[in-house]
Amino acid sequence: MIRIFLVDDHPVVRDGIQALLVREPAVRVVGTASHGQELFDQLPTTPADLVLVDINMPVMDGYATALRLRTDYPAVRVLALSMLAEELYIGRMLEAGARGYVLKSAGREEIVHGIRQVMAGKLFLCSEIGLGLLHKVLAWGGASAATGSRMTELLSKREMEVLQLIAEGLTNAEIADHLFTSKRTVETHRQNLLEKTHARNTAALVKLALVDGLIK
Structure with a gap:
């Protein structure tokens, strides 16, 4: 029992x-x-x-x-x-x-x-979680050799906004205030960005975005 x-x-x-x-x-x-x-x-x-x-x-x-x-x-x-x-x-x-x-x-x-x-x-x-993770892995595999424009398709509009603000040096709290959302939601977007781009940390994420022309 x-x-x-x-x-x-x-x-x-x-x-x-x-x-x-x-x-x-x-x-x-x-x-x-x-x-x-x-x-x-x-x-x-x-x-x-x-x-x-x-x-x-x-x-x-x-x-x-x-x-x-x-x-x-x-x-x-x-x-x-x-x-x-x-x-x-x-x-x-x-x-x-x-x-x-x-x-x-x-x-x-x-x-x-x-x-x-x-x-x-x-x-x-x-x-449901297992299938969701599998779909993300497959999606990344199909976009692994993508150009900046293809990467843009992989990221949501809100993720692109968060990425731009991260590159500008804003903290999670500041990004949340800027986008009128919660800090926890921003943390989730940041984590999703790292997973979708396979960046090891925020610095690597910003460098990758700059190289691919995702941010200015």
């Missing part, structure tokens, strides 16, 4: 996931919490084998929760459950100690499969 602790700040999500898992005989939800601190308040008296945790939560978010679990409860596995499919969030959760990442749009079978895989010591990414 795999003991699951659900951590999500939306009661509807917690209830929905619990309703899905109650039909799985090898899995039992032993507790729920609306953020990481509530989880740690209960873990001493409610032991769990795996924590299914959201990312964006008040008080203690998914990143902080995964990091603390890795330190204080190393035997407890972590499976991220989120609506965010961007590589930035996936990478940060895996770096924090999560062993898997599944989208909230996934069905019961895939969530249960993810739980089993993580409990078996394997890394798990749900199929």
